[in-house]
Amino acid sequence: MVVAYNPPHEQTASVYATALAQFDRAVRYLNLDDGVAEFLRYPRREFTVNFPVRRDNGKVEMFTGYRVHHNTVLGPSKGGIRYSLAVNLDEIRALAMWMTWKCALVNIPYGGAKGGVVVDPKTLSRHELEGLTRRYTAELIPLISPNMDIPAPDMGTTPQVMAWIMDTYSMTVGYSVPAIVTGKPINIGGSLGRNEATGRGVIACMVEALKGHGSGKSATDTTLVVQGFGNVGSNAASFAHSLGYKVLGVSDVDGGLYNSKGLDMPAVRAYYAEHGTLSGSKLGDEVTNMELLALECDVLAPCAMESQITGKNANKVKAKMIVEGANGPTTPDADDILLDNGVFLVPDILANAGGVVVSYFEWVQDLQAFFWDQEEVYRQLQRAMARSYYNTEATAEEFGVDMRTAAQITAIKRVADALETRGFYP
Numbered sequence: 001m002v003v004a005y006n007p008p009h010e011q012t013a014s015v016y017a018t019a020l021a022q023f024d025r026a027v028r029y030l031n032l033d034d035g036v037a038e039f040l041r042y043p044r045r046e047f048t049v050n051f052p053v054r055r056d057n058g059k060v061e062m063f064t065g066y067r068v069h070h071n072t073v074l075g076p077s078k079g080g081i082r083y084s085l086a087v088n089l090d091e092i093r094a095l096a097m098w099m100t101w102k103c104a105l106v107n108i109p110y111g112g113a114k115g116g117v118v119v120d121p122k123t124l125s126r127h128e129l130e131g132l133t134r135r136y137t138a139e140l141i142p143l144i145s146p147n148m149d150i151p152a153p154d155m156g157t158t159p160q161v162m163a164w165i166m167d168t169y170s171m172t173v174g175y176s177v178p179a180i181v182t183g184k185p186i187n188i189g190g191s192l193g194r195n196e197a198t199g200r201g202v203i204a205c206m207v208e209a210l211k212g213h214g215s216g217k218s219a220t221d222t223t224l225v226v227q228g229f230g231n232v233g234s235n236a237a238s239f240a241h242s243l244g245y246k247v248l249g250v251s252d253v254d255g256g257l258y259n260s261k262g263l264d265m266p267a268v269r270a271y272y273a274e275h276g277t278l279s280g281s282k283l284g285d286e287v288t289n290m291e292l293l294a295l296e297c298d299v300l301a302p303c304a305m306e307s308q309i310t311g312k313n314a315n316k317v318k319a320k321m322i323v324e325g326a327n328g329p330t331t332p333d334a335d336d337i338l339l340d341n342g343v344f345l346v347p348d349i350l351a352n353a354g355g356v357v358v359s360y361f362e363w364v365q366d367l368q369a370f371f372w373d374q375e376e377v378y379r380q381l382q383r384a385m386a387r388s389y390y391n392t393e394a395t396a397e398e399f400g401v402d403m404r405t406a407a408q409i410t411a412i413k414r415v416a417d418a419l420e421t422r423g424f425y426p
Helices: 015-027 034-041 089-105 126-140 159-173 194-213 231-242 265-275 289-293 332-340 354-368 374-399 403-422
Strands: 045-054 060-069 077-084 111-118 149-153 223-227 246-252 255-258 285-287 299-302 321-323 344-346
Touching (some): 015 332, 015 403, 045 126, 060 126, 077 159, 089 354, 111 126, 111 149, 126 159, 149 159, 194 299, 194 344, 223 231, 231 246, 231 265, 231 299, 246 265, 246 289, 285 289, 344 403, 354 374
Parallel strands (some): 077 111, 077 149, 299 321, 321 344
Antiparallel strands (some): 045 060, 246 255, 255 285
């Protein structure tokens, strides 16, 4: 069923309110027609589904899922699917909006989408997870196609989940369609380098930012703290470690590890792979997630959830630079505090765009049935991230604004220009 859209003034304080506040800050710098600006605030379509899944014990349980298309002016919508008990329509709206700006900022021909199911995937058996995924996909069939909406993995979903989505869609249409999703396993059309792409993109942006806004330290003397140890955080920390940066702290949902001399990242990843948690490791001192955010370091990379740095804890942040690996980890009131404190922030729609950049590469490879080697994927990713970083920095200098506002200005202008060229239908 289609869910009615609540106008912005009816929204309570939320992650979606954060997305709208960021949009409003940026759009003030652009001479947009009021109708264009209003159009860009609204999701194009919202879809809510309630569907049954038969559990292994024979009982049928109902689940709720969402898919939101924010904008399709630049091309088909693109965005991840997350499985989490925290999923709600408000969150999905915000994430879809950020995806629109993210794709426009890195100049790839996509609009923004996001989806999710309200579920803790850890409570499902593999058979139940497959059943839930296939039924959710079946409900989305009217919305998804390689030319309309291309899902991808996100929090709580994996390449295997993408494989089930690809297979369900393919069985429905009667032939294999690898380009229906990205983030798939390699053996069914996935791209080399996709799993590492978001984390590598975070560090690629950090490296460029340090050139102009760092202290001039060498990599080995530059300290990094990473919140979150899922796909993004673990790959960001490992890539930074491989480049010689000193990773002082990492964390997952259960808490974190800190070592003033630097963590042995291969050992940390090996422990996590074996135990599924950082808790209990003797590789560093245990810290909470909130303590981790306040550690002394040169760079802080929040790569976990939304709204981690807020007006309540922003003054405790001691990092000189923040590079956002998560979507929306910093609230607008925290942005103001960090800016006043001289913290240089590389925003989420720039720093974590590496995933969608390589998703685009995967989609192109699937459509052409011609695949790249990993070296080429990483080379093109590096080029895209560096180009987008310096475009954003140039906008920041042109308008005299912070990097978040600059990223939004750049992205919103690209979508608005395309909308003006296409015109309104009918």
